[in-house]
Amino acid sequence: MIKRNLDVVWNYEEDSEIGPERWHLLCDRFKPGxxxxxxxPIHLQKNASLILPEKEQLTIHYQKQKFTEKEFKNTIxxxxxxxxxHCVYQGEKYFLTDIHFHMPSEHILDDYQAPLEFHLVHTSKKQVNLVLGVLFQTARLTNQICHDHGDEIWDFDHHIQWFNPDIFLPVQQSYFHYVGSLTTPPTIGPIQWFVFDEIGQMNQNFIDLFKNELLLKNNRPIQALNGRKIYYHQAE
Ligand SMILES: [Zn+2]
Structure with missing residues (x-):
């Protein structure tokens, strides 16, 4: 019998019956992961990475657009x-379909785990996913989310926002690239991962807006490399 299991509950607690070690056992849909x-996520180390060939480099084409914000899958x-x-990777367009975050960061960069990691999820016409990961420290900043362009609209009462998603991107765009999976169930792949090297500064006031709806911790533990090659692109 195939179980209908779109609403299977899971969490991030290590010893829980529904924690990360057991996600793939919770239902048929999670099994392939x-x-x-x-x-x-994985531990990314610069001195263990290969140079990313030029034809594999990413180009980012973001513009100001309208978003709605909602809570599901243990995050906002x-x-x-x-x-x-959208981004272009190997001649293919990947359109931005979701932005969400994890606390603390899921990826570890050269032994450093940041307090926060944003994921900008993209999908191609062929339904392949490409995710940009950006790690952040948090600080009390006056009147800005990260590096602010000044013309965003953040209407949390009506759950409508207008912003250019490049506000989440670092200035210095050096990044790691590897092939991985979703970090939430069903944890399937392949996902083309690009994780920026620069740690951003995020306004803690922005994160506080969601405090009542969020768990304290929503990062999946580090996963084995299993022989994977990690690439690194140094911005000029
Ligand atoms: Zn994520």
């Missing part, structure tokens, strides 16, 4: 209304 060897998501902002 347990069999997919290239899992995320900003979901664009239209497919406008």
């Amino acid at each position: 347990g069999e997919y060897p290239l899992q995320s 998501h900003f979901v664009p209304f239209d497919q406008l902002s």
